[in-house]
Amino acid sequence: ASLAQAGEIEILPSDFTLDGRESQQQLSIVRMVEDRVRASIPATKLELESSDPSIARIEGGIVRPIGNGSTTIVARQADGTEAKATVEVTGVEREHRWSFRNDVQSVISKIGCNSGACHGALAGKGGFRMSLRGYNPEADFLTITREARGRRIELADPGKSLILTKPTGVLPHKGGLKLDPGSRDYRVLAEWIATGAQGPRDEDPRLVSISVMPQASLLRPGDHSRILVNAHYDDGRIVDVTHWSKFSATDESVAGVDDAGKVDVRGSGEGAVLVWFGSKVTLARMTVPYPNEVPPEVYAQAPRRNFIDELNLEQLKTLQLPPSPRCDDEAFLRRATIDTIGRLPTLGERELYLSEPEDRRRDGLIERLLTSDDFIDYWTYRWSDMLLINGTRLRPVAVKTYYQWVYDAVRENLPWDQVVREILTATGGSDENGATNFYALHQSPEEMTENACQAFLGLSIGCAKCHNHPLEKWTNDQYYSMANLFARVRAKGWGGDGRNGDGIRTLYVASSGELIQPGLGKPQPPAPLDSDPMDFDDPRDRREVLADWMTNPDNPYFARAITNRVWSNFFGRGLVEQVDDLRLSNPASNEPLLALSLIHISEPTRPPVASRM
Numbered sequence: 232a233s234l235a236q237a238g239e240i241e242i243l244p245s246d247f248t249l250d251g252r253e254s255q256q257q258l259s260i261v262r263m264v265e266d267r268v269r270a271s272i273p274a275t276k277l278e279l280e281s282s283d284p285s286i287a288r289i290e291g292g293i294v295r296p297i298g299n300g301s302t303t304i305v306a307r308q309a310d311g312t313e314a315k316a317t318v319e320v321t322g323v324e325r326e327h328r329w330s331f332r333n334d335v336q337s338v339i340s341k342i343g344c345n346s347g348a349c350h351g352a353l354a355g356k357g358g359f360r361m362s363l364r365g366y367n368p369e370a371d372f373l374t375i376t377r378e379a380r381g382r383r384i385e386l387a388d389p390g391k392s393l394i395l396t397k398p399t400g401v402l403p404h405k406g407g408l409k410l411d412p413g414s415r416d417y418r419v420l421a422e423w424i425a426t427g428a429q430g431p432r433d434e435d436p437r438l439v440s441i442s443v444m445p446q447a448s449l450l451r452p453g454d455h456s457r458i459l460v461n462a463h464y465d466d467g468r469i470v471d472v473t474h475w476s477k478f479s480a481t482d483e484s485v486a487g488v489d490d491a492g493k494v495d496v497r498g499s500g501e502g503a504v505l506v507w508f509g510s511k512v513t514l515a516r517m518t519v520p521y522p523n524e525v526p527p528e529v530y531a532q533a534p535r536r537n538f539i540d541e542l543n544l545e546q547l548k549t550l551q552l553p554p555s556p557r558c559d560d561e562a563f564l565r566r567a568t569i570d571t572i573g574r575l576p577t578l579g580e581r582e583l584y585l586s587e588p589e590d591r592r593r594d595g596l597i598e599r600l601l602t603s604d605d606f607i608d609y610w611t612y613r614w615s616d617m618l619l620i621n622g623t624r625l626r627p628v629a630v631k632t633y634y635q636w637v638y639d640a641v642r643e644n645l646p647w648d649q650v651v652r653e654i655l656t657a658t659g660g661s662d663e664n665g666a667t668n669f670y671a672l673h674q675s676p677e678e679m680t681e682n683a684c685q686a687f688l689g690l691s692i693g694c695a696k697c698h699n700h701p702l703e704k705w706t707n708d709q710y711y712s713m714a715n716l717f718a719r720v721r722a723k724g725w726g727g728d729g730r731n732g733d734g735i736r737t738l739y740v741a742s743s744g745e746l747i748q749p750g751l752g753k754p755q756p757p758a759p760l761d762s763d764p765m766d767f768d769d770p771r772d773r774r775e776v777l778a779d780w781m782t783n784p785d786n787p788y789f790a791r792a793i794t795n796r797v798w799s800n801f802f803g804r805g806l807v808e809q810v811d812d813l814r815l816s817n818p819a820s821n822e823p824l825l826a827l828s829l830i831h832i833s834e835p836t837r838p839p840v841a842s843r844m
Contacts, residue, residue: 239263240272242306242316243444243459248469249287249296251322253329256294256471259457260306260314261445268448271457278307287318296320329423331372332431333438333464336365337475337509338416342398342409345371349406353697357405359383366510366699366707367750372430389424415474436464438509441472447516449549450486450496458492458515460506477507481816485519499550505816510699510706512815520551529553542824560585563593570801572605573612611638613800617686618654619672628735629661629668636665647793648782651687655778660737661724667738676717676746680710684760687781689792689813692760704815708755711748712764715757716773718746740772788813794828795819 243259260277262269279289286302287294294304297320304316329335344361345351351363358379361371375383375394385391395417396402398409410417423429444459460476461469478488485502488494494504499521503514530548534557535541547554558566564584568576576584587595600606611634620633640650657666673682677696684690694700695710724736745754745767756764757773759780765773781789792813799805806825807813819825 240306240308240312240314241268242304242314243268244461245316246318247316247471248319248321249294250468251325251327252296253327254296254470256318257459257473258289258292258294258304258306258316259444259459261448261456264449268445268456270448270450270454272308273455276308280305280307286320294318296323299323328426328429329419330431330435331423331429332368332435334419335423336368336371337472338419339371340365341475341477342416344398344406344409363698364507364510368431376428376430384424384428386424386428389421392420392424395420395424436466436468438511439463439465441476441506441508441511441513443506443513443515445515447518450494450517450519452496452498452519452522454496456486456494456496456517458488458494458504458506460492460508462508462511472508475508479505479507479816481505481514481818486517501550501818501820503818510704512704514815514818516818518549520549523551523553525551525553538827539824542821542827546821546824560589560592564596567593567596567600571600571609572603573609574605607638607642610641614641617796618669619682620668624672625668626735629665629671632662632665633668634665648789651789652778652782655683655781656772656774658738658740660735662735664738667722667736670720670722670738671736674722676714676720679717679720680714683777683781684713685811687792688788689795689807689811690760690788691812691814705760707748707750709758709760711746712755712758713760713777715746715754716759716777718754718757719744719773740774742770791825794825798825798828 240260240262243261244256247256249256258279260272260274260279262272274292279292281287281289281294281302281304283300283302285298286300287296287304289295289304299320299322301317301319304318306314306316339345339361343349345363345365347363350356350359350361352360354360359374361374362368365371379393383393389395393402395410397404398406399412399417400408410420440463442461442463444461445456448456450456458473458478459471460473462472463469473492476492478490478492480486480488480494481503482500484498485500486494486496486504488504492504492506494515494517496502496517496519499519501516501518503516506513506515525548527548530544533540533544533554535544544554564576564581568574568580584592584596614637615634618633618637620630620637622630625633639645640653654666654669657664657669659667661667661671669682670679673679681691681693681696684692690705692700692705692710692713695705695707697707699706719741720738721741722736722738747753748755754767756767757776758764759777762780765771765776780786784790792811795805795807795813796810799808799810806819806821806828807817808820809817
């Protein structure tokens with residue numbers, strides 16, 4: 232649909248398909264302002280109708296199929312303003328069977344049975360244990376249908392099945408009431424049991440991704456919005472799963488969200504709602520401007536030096552925040568010196584700075600700071616802190632060699648991708664190649680994986696060691712595929728005092744060896760996250776493949792992580808905070824600025840001083 236003009240309304244989604252008699256689509260009618268979603272309009276202020284009720288009907292804002300064909304949904308306000316959506320209905324004649332993988336598991340996850348506080352806990356509850364949030368449907372099917380002498384389902388009389396009588400309160404349930412006997416979710420479980428309780432099948436459609444509507448909205452305190460969620464499957468189907476999705480607000484002071492995806496705006500700022508369905512997560516973003524009246528010329532006349540100023544001013548204008556005035560020369564000297572070399576300027580440095588022509592003194596200061604020995608010392612310290620170089624975990628010779636290696640990298644202005652590559656692929660003696668000491672600090676494949684991801688990608692994937700990550704897309708299989716890249720790293724001297732008792736260790740790569748995934752009892756094919764796997768018998772050093780993937784310009788995490796760390800140093804707070812927590816559920820405060828910054832910061836071991844401080 233074409234973008235609506237100010238004051239018009241629009242139906243979300245504006246064009247959709249209902250495939251099968253049990254399909255449905257929730258609607259959200261929104262007001263548009265300057266081509267942006269403004270807010271949802273309450274159903275009580277609208278009239279919704281289907282142009283052909285024999286094709287589809289509307290019940291409580293939900294479109295349901297009646298017969299095959301095409302029809303138009305019309306939303307009409309009291310003033311006559313209208314919006315239309317087109318719906319195509321197919322497959323009504325087909326027999327429908329609920330899928331354990333895609334339907335039953337979705338109901339169980341929505342009502343919280345497999346959450347960490349319930350039967351998804353490591354030890355389960357009341358002798359009943361399921362995989363956390365349904366990451367292992369095969370195991371969950373066996374648990375539900377085979378354990379407890381099969382009492383959890385009753386094929387002859389589905390209503391007596393424990394998975395129905397417990398959450399509905401017919402039998403005592405410590406988890407309380409979770410399921411309404413008159414609900415569609417109850418019917419899904421009951422009909423699945425009545426039709427034979429079929430388990431997950433290889434031919435089941437697999438979830439590829441999820442999307443939300445609206446992805447971004449412009450709201451005001453007191454507004455309401457509605458988030459709709461679509462699941463995209465590998466057979467091409469797009470299914471409305473709003474009713475089975477989980478929602479959580481990333482900043483409750485800006486906006487809160489309920490279990491149905493209804494957003495209540497509470498305050499001004501940038502907010503987002505994390506949406507989870509299946510093993511996929513995504514964000515719905517919202518901007519809530521502050522109640523300020525800032526004349527447009529304030530932004531137009533603000534000084535600009537580079538893209539940072541441009542994008543910051545654009546964000547401030549959207550939020551209706553006035554830009555801060557340019558700092559004076561004394562403040563610039565103090566801030567630039569502290570942030571770049573980690574100390575206050577000396578009296579002599581101040582006098583030199585102020586003696587220069589006013590239009591050139593700041594540029595001159597920047598050049599002196601970037602070429603100073605203090606700069607090398609300070610940034611060596613910063614990177615050493617990130618790499619965990621300290622005497623409590625490393626022997627003195629290792630600390631000295633590792634620190635010297637980092638110092639040389641900063642002094643030589645070594646690009647960050649080369650620094651990380653040398654660390655990941657390091658071999659040799661800990662007294663000769665300082666980079667090998669990364670592996671002295673992290674000696675198991677799991678530790679190597681988790682720390683490499685945290686330090687160089689800003690990703691915390693540790694949760695996926697036991698189960699699929701509950702808030703991110705990383706699966707248990709992906710974790711062990713990644714960790715298997717480090718399975719052949721060995722060292723002479725680990726677990727002892729090194730050679731000759733001096734703590735020196737020699738790192739090398741073995742020609743064989745795999746990391747066993749505990750849940751499966753076998754290894755996963757070695758593969759970087761979101762990348763194609765290697766063959767088990769590939770003779771290459773697997774860490775070379777990891778380094779190629781990690782430092783590739785197309786890697787969406789690598790440059791983003793280091794850019795955020797550099798930004799945090801100069802501004803006291805990262806565009807994503809905390810700086811090593813770049814999960815999807817922790818969005819950047821200014822995403823366009825972070826995205827464009829990736830292009831400009833290409834040599835992070837010698838980061839530039841920001842021009843606007």
